[in-house]
Amino acid sequence: MSNEKEKSAGKSLQEKLFSVKKNGLLKLSNEQIADVDAFCEGYMKYLDDAKTEREAVTAAVKLAQAKGFVPYDAKKKYSAGDKVYYVNRNKSVILCVFGTDSLENGVRIAAAHIDSPRLDLKQHPVYESQELCLLKTHYYGGIRKYQWVTIPLALHGVVFRADGSCVEVNIGEDESDPVFCITDLLPHLAQEQSKRTLADGIRGEELNVLIGSRPFNDDEVSEKVKLNVLAILNEKYGIIEDDFISAELEVVPAYKAKDVGIDRGLIGAYGQDDRVCAYTALEAILECEAPKTTAITILTDKEEIGSMGNTGLQSAYLKHFIYSIAEAEGVACPTVLAHSKCLSADVCAAMDPTFPEVLESKNAAYVNYGVGMCKYTGSRGKSGSSDASAEFVSEVRQLFDANEVIWQTSELGRIDLGGGGTVAAYVANLDIDVVDVGVPVLCMHAPFELTSKHDVYMAYKGFKVFFEVK
Numbered sequence: 090m091s092n093e094k095e096k097s098a099g100k101s102l103q104e105k106l107f108s109v110k111k112n113g114l115l116k117l118s119n120e121q122i123a124d125v126d127a128f129c130e131g132y133m134k135y136l137d138d139a140k141t142e143r144e145a146v147t148a149a150v151k152l153a154q155a156k157g158f159v160p161y162d163a164k165k166k167y168s169a170g171d172k173v174y175y176v177n178r179n180k181s182v183i184l185c186v187f188g189t190d191s192l193e194n195g196v197r198i199a200a201a202h203i204d205s206p207r208l209d210l211k212q213h214p215v216y217e218s219q220e221l222c223l224l225k226t227h228y229y230g231g232i233r234k235y236q237w238v239t240i241p242l243a244l245h246g247v248v249f250r251a252d253g254s255c256v257e258v259n260i261g262e263d264e265s266d267p268v269f270c271i272t273d274l275l276p277h278l279a280q281e282q283s284k285r286t287l288a289d290g291i292r293g294e295e296l297n298v299l300i301g302s303r304p305f306n307d308d309e310v311s312e313k314v315k316l317n318v319l320a321i322l323n324e325k326y327g328i329i330e331d332d333f334i335s336a337e338l339e340v341v342p343a344y345k346a347k348d349v350g351i352d353r354g355l356i357g358a359y360g361q362d363d364r365v366c367a368y369t370a371l372e373a374i375l376e377c378e379a380p381k382t383t384a385i386t387i388l389t390d391k392e393e394i395g396s397m398g399n400t401g402l403q404s405a406y407l408k409h410f411i412y413s414i415a416e417a418e419g420v421a422c423p424t425v426l427a428h429s430k431c432l433s434a435d436v437c438a439a440m441d442p443t444f445p446e447v448l449e450s451k452n453a454a455y456v457n458y459g460v461g462m463c464k465y466t467g468s469r470g471k472s473g474s475s476d477a478s479a480e481f482v483s484e485v486r487q488l489f490d491a492n493e494v495i496w497q498t499s500e501l502g503r504i505d506l507g508g509g510g511t512v513a514a515y516v517a518n519l520d521i522d523v524v525d526v527g528v529p530v531l532c533m534h535a536p537f538e539l540t541s542k543h544d545v546y547m548a549y550k551g552f553k554v555f556f557e558v559k
């Protein structure tokens with residue numbers, strides 16, 4: 090307008106110099122928001138299909154096969170556009186699309202984890218007490234134990250029988266299935282328990298899963314309820330009590346992913362840390378057709394307990410895979426690693442309006458502000474963090490800005506309040522440039538975690554443009 094007042098010098102300067110943050114949804118058209126919502130339907134289906142690391146591998150392989158991925162063969166020489174996957178011990182998977190460039194120029198990796206906090210059954214879990222049958226558990230990862238009582242629970246996993254044969258168990262997911270539950274005290278009788286600290290409110294040895302209540306009708310036997318439970322399990326799965334010794338059975342929340350909020354802007358589900366980045370990194374590589382740089386999505390196990398074990402990223406399996414493809418091309422593996430780049434795809438903490446004091450507001454991630462980039466994690470002075478370089482942060486910043494990926498920075502909470510880490514440090518140890526990029530989550534590690542559909546979509550877009558760099 091001609092009569093519009095001219096901007097003051099200060100105002101113009103402010104617009105030029107100040108950092109401006111804006112809700113990502115205010116930057117999108119209605120059509121773009123419809124794309125966001127459509128993408129998240131696939132994600133929610135994946136969450137329902139993949140509640141354990143094994144199921145996450147199976148579901149990922151199924152989606153990959155449908156897009157033409159085939160099992161990796163170390164003896165084969167691959168060329169641009171070839172799509173392969175490599176499953177490591179049924180609990181982690183590497184997906185790779187070969188690029189047009191030589192491996193001398195490195196690979197591009199998105200690394201997410203597919204294990205989530207949960208309750209594992211102990212090796213001798215079954216017992217009867219007060220004529221009820223229960224299962225002893227040992228929690229896995231950082232849980233707040235009080236959150237796991239009085240919610241419907243399902244049992245997932247594998248059992249190896251005495252003869253070495255394996256049976257898969259999945260109880261509590263089908264609408265007609267029974268579910269399980271961990272009991273808690275009634276408030277009327279909880280005066281003593283209520284004096285415990287919150288961390289101690291429910292103790293590890295109190296996380297006992299109620300699995301049965303009806304006795305086997307025979308006056309000759311003791312532990313009739315336990316006998317009845319084992320009889321049902323034997324009939325259904327052909328297993329006996331000793332078979333729990335060679336089993337991996339995980340107790341997880343029994344409900345499915347749901348839209349949260351009257352506007353359906355959020356997703357509520359178990360295991361979004363880190364299946365939200367696993368699914369988005371997976372979809373990004375499934376869309377990948379002959380990229381310039383060879384693209385790799387790795388869905389790894391054991392992050393929640395320190396990336397230990399041969400399915401976690403502290404093991405050599407990623408390096409060995411890169412070694413293998415390098416060898417086939419006649420390139421030295423250290424050369425490939427030194428020129429490689431990685432987005433460590435893991436979630437970050439979102440600002441919670443009820444508990445804003447745990448984050449520092451200028452550096453926290455916010456719901457609907459896009460995928461978070463976290464330069465450093467760690468605790469007590471960044472200890473344990475890989476601390477991404479300014480050079481690599483600059484590169485990812487330019488890439489996201491040039492491709493309309495809505496993103497923000499994130500930090501793992503106020504200084505000295507706690508902290509944590511991701512796989513970034515272990516990838517960095519391989520001589521690879523890496524920075525954490527992932528979706529902000531509310532109530533992380535709870536049995537029901539929340540993410541924004543907008544931010545989920547932006548993570549997918551971020552991983553996609555990272556792979557598609559020309």
Ligand code: MN
Pocket residue numbers: 202362363392435436
């Ligand atoms: Mn995580």
Ligand code: MN
Pocket residue numbers: 362393534
């Ligand atoms: Mn976690």
